[in-house]
Amino acid sequence: MKRHRTAESAEPTESAEPTAPTAPAGPSRRRVLGAAGAAGTAGLALGAAGGALATSAAAEPPTALATVGRRRIAFHGTHQPGITEAAQAHGHLLAFDLVAGAGRKEAAALLRRWSRVAGALMAGEVPPGRLPDTGIALDAGPSALTVTFGFGRTFFDRTGLAAHRPAALEPLPPFSADALDPKRSDGDLWVQIGADDAPVAFHALRALQREAAGTARVRWQMSGFNRSPGATAAPRTARNLMGQIDGTNNPRETDEDFGRRVFVPAGGEPGWMADGSYAVLRRIRMLLDDWERVPLADQEKVIGRRKSDGAPLSAGPDGTETTPVDLAGRTADGELAVAADAHVRVTAPETNGGAAMLRRSFSYHDGFRDDGAPDAGLLFVAWQADPLRGFVPVQRKLDRGDALSRFLRHEASALFAVPGGAEKGGYVGQRLFEG
Numbered sequence: 001m002k003r004h005r006t007a008e009s010a011e012p013t014e015s016a017e018p019t020a021p022t023a024p025a026g027p028s029r030r031r032v033l034g035a036a037g038a039a040g041t042a043g044l045a046l047g048a049a050g051g052a053l054a055t056s057a058a059a060e061p062p063t064a065l066a067t068v069g070r071r072r073i074a075f076h077g078t079h080q081p082g083i084t085e086a087a088q089a090h091g092h093l094l095a096f097d098l099v100a101g102a103g104r105k106e107a108a109a110l111l112r113r114w115s116r117v118a119g120a121l122m123a124g125e126v127p128p129g130r131l132p133d134t135g136i137a138l139d140a141g142p143s144a145l146t147v148t149f150g151f152g153r154t155f156f157d158r159t160g161l162a163a164h165r166p167a168a169l170e171p172l173p174p175f176s177a178d179a180l181d182p183k184r185s186d187g188d189l190w191v192q193i194g195a196d197d198a199p200v201a202f203h204a205l206r207a208l209q210r211e212a213a214g215t216a217r218v219r220w221q222m223s224g225f226n227r228s229p230g231a232t233a234a235p236r237t238a239r240n241l242m243g244q245i246d247g248t249n250n251p252r253e254t255d256e257d258f259g260r261r262v263f264v265p266a267g268g269e270p271g272w273m274a275d276g277s278y279a280v281l282r283r284i285r286m287l288l289d290d291w292e293r294v295p296l297a298d299q300e301k302v303i304g305r306r307k308s309d310g311a312p313l314s315a316g317p318d319g320t321e322t323t324p325v326d327l328a329g330r331t332a333d334g335e336l337a338v339a340a341d342a343h344v345r346v347t348a349p350e351t352n353g354g355a356a357m358l359r360r361s362f363s364y365h366d367g368f369r370d371d372g373a374p375d376a377g378l379l380f381v382a383w384q385a386d387p388l389r390g391f392v393p394v395q396r397k398l399d400r401g402d403a404l405s406r407f408l409r410h411e412a413s414a415l416f417a418v419p420g421g422a423e424k425g426g427y428v429g430q431r432l433f434e435g
């Protein structure tokens with residue numbers, strides 16, 4: 001009988017193949033469940049709580065996982081996971097602050113524990129931990145889980161590592177449209193979790209939070225979502241909560257300059273950030289009540305693309321999402337086809353001295369505000385080798401005159417240094433702590 005891919009059993013498919021094998025050799029969650037009651041394996045692996053959870057399961061070999069559960073992404077590698085892969089259906093973004101008395105040694109130990117836990121979780125295994133596993137993700141495969149770790153500006157002072165702080169972590173400049181909540185901004189440490197299954201994502205969140213106890217405390221947490229795999233007939237670019245296809249003109253891994261735009265080069269400063277990247281996070285609330293009153297043709301002018309299929313307004317009726325935008329294109333009346341303040345014109349690399357970033361965002365909905373408006377929008381996450389040559393110039397330009405900005409409120413902001421990936425047997429940030 002088929003089993004899903006685990007560290008012990010490989011059943012590769014194109015989408016399930018990790019780019020590199022993961023190190024932890026913990027028991028597969030489904031294998032543990034299937035073997036419950038047999039030779040006490042489950043009790044050993046899960047502790048008392050997990051063993052109790054598993055006793056009702058039949059001692060049968062696990063059946064094949066459905067597509068969503070099978071997909072496994074490697075934890076170890078040149079870059080951390082969660083940057084270049086398509087954003088998953090469920091995401092959690094969390095910032096932690098070190099607790100009083102926790103310094104460099106404690107932080108390094110935490111990153112070591114977090115890396116072990118993340119590697120196991122991403123392989124679909126029961127994570128090692130100081131407490132018995134919660135069992136939240138029992139039965140499920142890896143489900144494309146990724147866990148990504150970053151360091152905020154304040155981390156370096158608190159750990160005596162100020163001399164190693166990247167210059168790129170200078171605070172972002174203020175923008176006129178900012179209405180930032182400091183309690184939901186910044187932070188010493190950042191964890192980005194994504195998975196195509198909601199319990200798998202929450203399981204990771206709890207496992208990582210529990211490992212932090214005594215060293216770091218959650219400062220803020222935001223949860224988001226994207227379309228579930230399989231919801232469309234074929235994989236499509238995501239839509240945001242304004243209904244637009246969003247992500248079309250992202251840099252592609254096949255672009256000649258992709259690596260240079262997104263990742264810090266070897267030989268870059270500081271040395272420990274080689275192969276790392278900088279993540280800018282903005283919680284951007286959408287004024288959906290206002291937006292939804294705007295007629296379709298005007299909504300399309302705001303962006304510069306058709307809503308139905310994402311084709312640029314500079315293309316004719318046969319244009320598609322992938323038709324290149326012609327910023328000089330004119331309508332029959334001689335007007336610019338993509339308006340002077342259209343979002344795609346204002347943000348295009350051509351109008352920003354080549355500035356580009358990889359956008360990998362999650363939508364969010366956190367209920368309703370006192371006035372009845374949805375508290376909903378975009379957890380905008382932008383990846384770049386240098387925020388001063390990616391996010392900052394583009395946001396400055398948006399601030400000065402972008403048709404979309406009047407429907408948006410930037411409510412939280414953070415910037416994190418995300419080091420390169422961990423080697424097998426190593427941990428994220430090792431070069432910072434030990435280099």
Ligand SMILES: C=CC1=C(C)c2cc3[nH]c(cc4nc(cc5[nH]c(cc1n2)c(C)c5CCC(=O)O)C(CCC(=O)O)=C4C)c(C)c3C=C
Nearest residue numbers: 240244245246247248249250284344347348349378394395
């Ligand atoms: C500072 C950078 C950006 C912010 C903030 C931002 C917010 C934001 N964008 C959309 C919707 C769309 N953005 C699109 C394209 C696009 N956006 C940015 C940058 C920021 N967006 C860039 C660099 C680009 C690509 C420009 C290009 O090269 O053509 C699009 C069009 C489709 C696409 O290419 O992705 C949409 C739609 C929202 C809703 C939003 C804040 C909530």
Ligand SMILES: [Fe+2]
Nearest residue numbers: 246343347359
């Ligand atoms: Fe945008």
